[in-house]
Structure formats: C-alpha cells, structure tokens
Amino acid sequence: MATREQKLAQILVEHSVNVTKGSNVVIDMSDFTAKDLALECYKLCIKKGANVYLDVFGTNYQIGRADLGGFYNEFIKLSSKNQLTTSPKVMEAKIDWGDKFIRIVSIHNRNFLSRVNQDNIGLWRKTYYPTFEKMINKDWVLTYFPTAGTAQNAKMSLEEFTDYYYKACIVDYKAQSKQIKKVQDILDKGKVVRIVAKDTDLTLGINGRLAAGADTGKHNVPDGECFIGPEEDKTNGYITFEYPQNYDGSEVDGVRFEFKNGEIVNYTASQNKKFLDKIFSEDPCNRRLGELGIGMNPMIKNYIKDILFDEKIYGTIHLAIGKSYDYVRGGGKNKGSVHWDMIKDLRHKGSVVTVDGVVLIRDGKFLI
Template sequence: MKSCAIEKFAKVLVDYSMDIQKGDNLCIQTHIPSLLLVQEVYKQALQKGANLTVNVMVEELNELYYLHASDEQLAYISPLKVLEVGHFDAFLVILGNENIKSMAGVDSERMAKRAQAKKDLNTKFMQRMCDSDLKLCITQFPNNALAQGAGMSLRGYEDFLAKACFLNEENPTELWRNYSKEQAKICAFLMGKKNFRIVSEGTDLRFCAEGRTWVNCDGRINFPDGEVFTGPVEDSVNGTIRFSFPGVYHGKEVEDIQLKFEEGKVVHADAKRGKEILESMLNTDEGARRAGEFAIATNYNIQTFTKNILFDEKIGGTVHLALGSSIPVSGGVNKSAIHWDMVCDMRNGQIYADDELIYENGKFIIDF
C-alpha cells in the first residue's frame, strides 16, 4: 500500500474511529505484516498526546498453545490481560495474519474450552464499551496471505480494502461522518418496530426486537464498517435460516450452514461440510445455541466474499446472525463464550417489520 494511502488510513483511525485525545492510554495489538500502518498510527497518536503500548502477536505461538497446552493452561488467564482490560482507554487491533490457515489443525473443542475460560474477561471488556469507558477499533492491513485467501492479487486486495474504507476518496473522515448520519436514520426507523421476518432462499426466520436497541455501526468499532444491528429477544427467534456463505471460525470453514430455531434455541443444525465444527461450537455452552445479534449490512462498496468476517458481514445486500453472546449496547442479555457471525445473502430476499415490507432484493425500499 502506498505511503500516502497509509497516512490517510491512519488519520481516519486516529481522528475518527478512535477519536484519540491527549492523555489517552492506547494499546495497539497487531501482527508483523501490519507494522507499516502501526508506525503511522503510532506517530499520529503521539502527536495527539496519547500514551502508547504496542503488542505484536506471533501466530505460530498461538497454534503451539492450542496444540500443546493442558486443560489447566487453557483455563489460565494472564494477570497482564486482566490489567489491560481494566487499564487502557483505547484498543486498536490491526489484523494481518501471515497465514490465514494457521489454526486449521487445532481441535475445535480445545478452542471452545479456551473461549469458555475467557468468557468473564470478554464480558468485562464489552461492558466497558457499553458504558462508553473504552474505545475499540478493529481493522485490517493488506498482505499476501489475506489477498490469497480472498482470491485476489495483493494490488487487487489493496484496492478492495481502500474502496471498502473510502480511502480512495479525498476526505474519508467526512464521508464516514455523513455515513453515520444516514445510518442513524435507519436505526431510528427500526427502533419503532417490534416484529421482524427474514425471507430468502432456505430462510424464513422471525424474531422480536421490542425493547431492544438498533445500533449504528459507522466505522468507529470496526473499520471498514457498515451495518445496523440489534439483539433479538432471546426466546423469540423461530424458523429457519440458511447461510449463503461459509461460516469461518478461527480459519475453520463450515459450508452451507442451516439452522432451525424454536423459542430462541437452535434445535437442529446441518452443514454440507464441517458439521463437526458447527456442533462443537453449538455445544460450547447453553448460550451458544441462541442468537446474540441480528444485523443488516449496508456497505455497498463491499460486494465480494473474502472469508474475512470483518468485510463479509458488511457486504451490502446481506444480513448476518451471530450465535452466542449478545452485545450489551443492543439490550441483548444472552451469555456465551462465543460470538460467531454468519452471513446470509438477501439480494433475492425480503425483510418485513410489523408485517410491512421494508427491504427487498438487498436494499431498503422505504424513505427514512
């Protein structure tokens, strides 16, 4: 990625997504291939007066951990992690694995055990976000591994990311601010509705969102962004949903996932490939069989499935449902060690709100 694009990328993150202020304690978590962006963010955040800590993650160590750790070690939570969650004002996660399949050989049950061990820490982290006591942004820096995973050249992937983030525009920060205002109108409309029905190929799903909040995802927590989401009333989800794209969990792919819900709980699950992974995740805990999130994606600059949920859940013309933990700001109360987003194509589908058709063939059809 060209230096001018990296500078613009960092500026949006520091000024808009993170809104870094003097005295903020900022922790940057990253991978080695993303260091060019880290350096530019580091410089700009220092100029804002922030105090910085950088954690560089080594993916080979993560694989070794899951392959060789005992059950006791899988349950261990480092006191440094506890300190981080309680101390830092802001976290910027810049993803950039050198090998997107580095976890392919790891037993799914061991991953589920680790997720269960981190449940309380993750709950505390999410609660601080809900209380506006913590700023978080997750983003991606292009590299060859990610480009190959998406079926693109590196140059093509860089162009894809720049378009998704509006970085090819003169003033992306202003564009994201305007984007936020438009999505706020969608959220305000949806907040007035109670019962929703989602219809697409292999999908006829109903849920209630009465008393819940529709959240505007506008580039502040994820970058790029582009969705509105809520937490369905936990026992209200009924019907079937078929996910058009593979579900990817820590690099493991599950193809053609089909779920049947009764009174909020998955009572039947099937998949064309990777069913054992799906079953393992569903059995993580009681909350793993319930929907913690439902979202409508709105970023029409993203139209290609890349096997990377940061982008895929934002594909304009799709919806996604997350099994597991609710996001507290939505009003959802489901508890689980997992939060697994799965994407359903709606470009030949419909969404009804209180029996009114509001969305068809991938777009809202009403004026806000």
C-alpha cells in the first residue's frame, strides 16, 4: 500500500507538472524538513526517465522562502545597493535549464523578516523577479510543507498539522475541478462582481476577463480556488479584512482599503500600517488589484496564516494587490512588485457575493 508521501509525490510529479521521459526537472527544497516527500518525488522522476536537479536551499533561499540559519536575513541586512541589484545568474541558469519545477517550501518562523529593512527587501525583489517570472511561465507546482513553526501558527501539534496537510493535498482533483468549473463559467460570462459584508461594499469589473481554477492541482497543492484578474480601473468601494495579513514575514492587522476607479485611494490598519506604506511607495501598481480569488476547498476550514491554505478556505474570497498573473485564464494586465493575497471571510450572516446581480455566495455557502 502506498504511503501518503508516495501518493502526494504521484500527484505532484504526474498530475501537477506531468513529468515524462527527457523532462528537465528541478526539485526546489528550502531545507531537508520535507526530505521524505522530496525523495519520493525524486525517485518517481528518475523512474520516468527525467533529468533531475535537486536544488536544496538555492532558489527558495534567493526568493526568501528558506529561513533556517538566518542566511537570507544577513544577506538583506548586510548587502550594498550594488549587491541587491545584481541579477542572480546561478538561479537564472537553473530556471533556464528546467522545464518542470516542483517547489517544496518549509518555513519555520513566519515572522523571520519582520525586523529586516523592507526597502532592501523591495530592492532585491525587483532584481530577482524577472528571473523568477521565467519559471512561472513554465510547468511548476508549489507546496508548503508543515514545520513546527507553521503548526504553531495553525494552533495544532506538528503531527496534527501534518495530517491536516496530507488530507488537504491528497484529494480527487477531477471531482474538485467539476465544482470549480461551475464558478469559472459564471465568472467567464460576468461583467461585475459585488462583495457585501460587514464594513465591506466593493464592486469589481471583470468584463472580458477569463477565470481559472478548474484545472486544479497544477500550480498549488493543496488547491481549490477559482480566480480572475479584475479590470484594472473598475474596482470601487471599500473592504475590511478581519484576519491578520502576512507578506514576506511581516504582518499587518485590521486592514481596510477604499478604491476609486481601480486604485486604493485610502487605507488604514490597526497594526503595522508602515508596512503597507512601504509596499505602496515601492510601486504605484501595488495600489491596484491583480487577482480576485474564491476559496472552494471544503477540507480547508481554519485560517492558519499560511496563504497556500488560507486562500482555499471554503466560503472566503481573497484579493491580491499588485502584479497580475500573465495568463489568458486568471490573468490581468496590472504590473507591480508584489502579489499579496489578502483573505476576506464571508462565512458570516449578511455576507453576499453577486455576479451581475445574481447571488453566487451567501453567508459562505455557494448557491449553484
């Protein structure tokens, strides 16, 4: 009988990136926390006749997705402007070589960058992103493997969180796709989405945009969302986010945005507003939306400060400020230096999402 590591490896290798004979596969690991899962992925790729490069602490480190040892913190803290604007050529060579990417991220402390100079992080982000974007336009999949730190954030033991992780990841993706396809079809034909909830009344234009998500398990595991790139100048109204929102190791709480013609014209936060100030001063495009997403994974119910899980919570939506995906389906035209997903919980009485006036979600439940 296959182990859960073998079952998940099969999903990542065969379903997500479709490794075949002759594929050039890069398996990115933050460290050896996920060695058992990575080993099963590695073995399966080799058996399929693929060429495999095991990249431990490499690319994940360079984009701030590896925190053991404090190396990334020291790089950001000690580097000169010249160093922070020097393109990572080794990372570029790996991405140019690979055509399939299995990214296994292990973060041990979600706040590991909270006291690091945010200007330096922004400068480095602008430097590496054009290289990183090459990978996004190839076959890739991302999963966040449980650690003691992420388990603590989830208010679970490591054993409980690991069980939760595998149950959320090892699902029937064909059945999940059928459910998401219903929402995708509605958004494809829609022109205006309206979100109404406590201290929230927001409209987004989606005319001419195509939704994505029905082909589940291809980029994110666990998966379970339908998403679309809103029209860049058609978002109006206001929205409040109940949960703390995290990006690059920094947390902002009590976030409220006001939009006019697609742009955030006013914003407040009860905690760490200065981080929002940094993000919005870094690039004016960060004041516009790159994505509207709808969480549709019934196995994911709790907010745990892990975006790969949280954006899939059944009965929630999320808005990403900044860069759109460069996809025909799910993509948009906004640029920006970040893609920051923020979760809005709609599982409260009086919460409604409509598409062209027809109710799609009421009180966190889908009416389709």
